[in-house]
Amino acid sequence: MAMPMTHLLVFVLALLSALALPSSAASGSTLTQSGALTGDQTLASPGDAFRLGLFPASNRSRWFLGIWFTVSPDTVIWVANRDRPLTSPSGVVEVSGGGALVLRDGASNNDTVWSSSSNSSASAAAVDGAVAELQNTGNLVLTDAAGAVLWQSFEHPANTFLPEMRVGRSLRTGAEWSLSSWRGADDPSPGDFRYVMDARGAPELHVWSRGRKTYRTGPWNGVRFSGIPEMTTFEDMFEFQFTATADEVSYMFRNRDGSPMSRVLLNESGVMQRMVWDRASGSWSNFWSGPRDQCDSYGRCGAFGVCNVVDAVVCGCIGGFAPRSAAEWYMRNTSGGCARRTPLQCGAGGGDGFYVLRGVKLPDTHSSAVDAGATLQECARRCLADCNCTAYSAADIRGGGSGCIQWFGDLVDISMSGLRSLN
Numbered sequence: 001m002a003m004p005m006t007h008l009l010v011f012v013l014a015l016l017s018a019l020a021l022p023s024s025a026a027s028g029s030t031l032t033q034s035g036a037l038t039g040d041q042t043l044a045s046p047g048d049a050f051r052l053g054l055f056p057a058s059n060r061s062r063w064f065l066g067i068w069f070t071v072s073p074d075t076v077i078w079v080a081n082r083d084r085p086l087t088s089p090s091g092v093v094e095v096s097g098g099g100a101l102v103l104r105d106g107a108s109n110n111d112t113v114w115s116s117s118s119n120s121s122a123s124a125a126a127v128d129g130a131v132a133e134l135q136n137t138g139n140l141v142l143t144d145a146a147g148a149v150l151w152q153s154f155e156h157p158a159n160t161f162l163p164e165m166r167v168g169r170s171l172r173t174g175a176e177w178s179l180s181s182w183r184g185a186d187d188p189s190p191g192d193f194r195y196v197m198d199a200r201g202a203p204e205l206h207v208w209s210r211g212r213k214t215y216r217t218g219p220w221n222g223v224r225f226s227g228i229p230e231m232t233t234f235e236d237m238f239e240f241q242f243t244a245t246a247d248e249v250s251y252m253f254r255n256r257d258g259s260p261m262s263r264v265l266l267n268e269s270g271v272m273q274r275m276v277w278d279r280a281s282g283s284w285s286n287f288w289s290g291p292r293d294q295c296d297s298y299g300r301c302g303a304f305g306v307c308n309v310v311d312a313v314v315c316g317c318i319g320g321f322a323p324r325s326a327a328e329w330y331m332r333n334t335s336g337g338c339a340r341r342t343p344l345q346c347g348a349g350g351g352d353g354f355y356v357l358r359g360v361k362l363p364d365t366h367s368s369a370v371d372a373g374a375t376l377q378e379c380a381r382r383c384l385a386d387c388n389c390t391a392y393s394a395a396d397i398r399g400g401g402s403g404c405i406q407w408f409g410d411l412v413d414i415s416m417s418g419l420r421s422l423n
């Protein structure tokens with residue numbers, strides 16, 4: 001009796017896996033000007049970690065051109081026509097004579113629904129030998145005959161940040177590499193949340209929702225983001241790289257050799273989620289998410305307040321400060337923040353000094369200034385001499401601390417991490 005049972009099981013499993021992979025018609029990793037991708041055909045990256053093709057949403061009533069993980073087809077990492085879905089899978093993907101990647105609607109006169117080029121001018125000069133390739137990083141790269149990059153999907157992110165991809169901005173060209181959330185689990189059109197680099201002062205990454213800042217990573221401190229001490233716990237898997245030059249401010253990560261596949265998602269609730277593929281269970285494991293707790297909620301304790309989730313009362317004031325309105329704080333309304341107990345002397349007769357805060361997420365750096373070359377002692381001297389300077393810290397914590405960040409005006413969004421062992 002045991003034998004037929006085993007055979008039956010194998011048969012059912014084989015049938016299930018055949019059903020689970022309907023779009024098996026991969027046609028290599030490149031698309032040339034003489035080829036086209038239609039219906040359920042896909043491009044597969046070398047090694048087949050990623051696929052490019054059409055995928056359905058809203059009960060197969062809307063279709064999008066996208067890139068997904070081959071082992072996890074529901075995990076779409078990039079979408080071309082986010083705002084203009086096709087109503088059927090009769091799309092045609094081509095590399096145009098002008099050297100653009102285009103999506104046409106076969107059910108509507110082959111109208112162009114999406115193009116990698118914003119120049120839709122019919123008179124666009126011909127670009128011969130253009131090729132689109134889905135690379136093994138998941139980057140879709142369009143090159144001309146000489147191999148020069150015409151366009152790449154990594155410079156036009158959707159809601160997902162992958163290894164080798166940058167978020168940030170080019171200060172030379174003004175190009176911005178930012179994420180935007182989907183509108184819903186089944187709707188890839190841009191939602192309310194954006195993940196962007198604020199390149200002013202000490203650069204840091206922010207989540208914005210409808211013109212309001214909701215979350216900050218804190219500035220880069222040479223090792224990690226000041227507000228994400230957990231980063232040190234997965235350094236064995238990823239290598240982090242922060243670039244701040246006159247040309248570019250950007251952040252990227254790489255998978256170390258042998259590390260499992262990973263991604264960082266800005267989800268539809270405005271939460272950043274770092275996920276790692278668990279081969280054993282065949283599912284994504286959530287490694288980190290931010291905002292992590294109520295102290296990560298931007299400006300939770302107001303100006304000059306300090307948030308601490310492990311305290312019974314979450315909001316406190318920096319030493320030397322008291323609630324601006326005792327009555328409001330009594331009612332747990334901390335939005336008014338804290339005020340100085342004693343006005344600054346500003347050089348007149350001396351007497352001013354600093355209160356030391358350790359192991360905190362540094363305050364919002366939007367109105368800060370950085371001098372990477374100054375020493376910490378010089379930084380303190382400058383801050384004390386400038387009546388507008390409210391705080392200072394090292395810009396880089398390595399080797400005992402170097403460089404100088406100076407804050408001017410209100411100090412907003414300071415929090416104790418609650419992860420003392422990591423600070």
Ligand SMILES: *[C@@H]1O[C@H](CO)[C@@H](O)[C@H](O)[C@H]1NC(C)=O
Pocket residue numbers: 059
């Ligand atoms: C999805 O489409 C199928 C077939 O057209 C239909 O029977 C089903 O009710 C639809 N489901 C939803 C949630 O609209």
Ligand SMILES: *[C@@H]1O[C@H](CO)[C@@H](O)[C@H](O)[C@H]1NC(C)=O
Pocket residue numbers: 036092106109110
């Ligand atoms: C649309 O494009 C496809 C592929 O290039 C072609 O076979 C088809 O004839 C075109 N249809 C129309 C209406 O032009």
Ligand SMILES: *[C@@H]1O[C@H](CO)[C@@H](O)[C@H](O)[C@H]1NC(C)=O
Pocket residue numbers: 119121123124125
């Ligand atoms: C579009 O392409 C045409 C022809 O190559 C060129 O003259 C025009 O400047 C381009 N427009 C833009 C906005 O790039």
Ligand SMILES: *[C@@H]1O[C@H](CO)[C@@H](O)[C@H](O)[C@H]1NC(C)=O
Pocket residue numbers: 267268269270271273286289
């Ligand atoms: C976003 O991520 C958070 C944290 O992992 C999770 O609680 C929340 O349900 C997610 N939202 C969506 C829409 O998936």
Ligand SMILES: *[C@@H]1O[C@H](CO)[C@@H](O)[C@H](O)[C@H]1NC(C)=O
Pocket residue numbers: 325328333334335336337
């Ligand atoms: C909290 O205090 C601020 C001023 O500090 C005030 O504008 C706001 O209305 C108060 N919120 C509530 C819910 O009372």
Ligand SMILES: *[C@@H]1O[C@H](CO)[C@@H](O)[C@H](O)[C@H]1NC(C)=O
Pocket residue numbers: 386387388
């Ligand atoms: C301090 O700020 C005020 C107002 O923004 C400005 O007028 C003044 O020049 C600043 N002082 C210094 C020393 O930067």
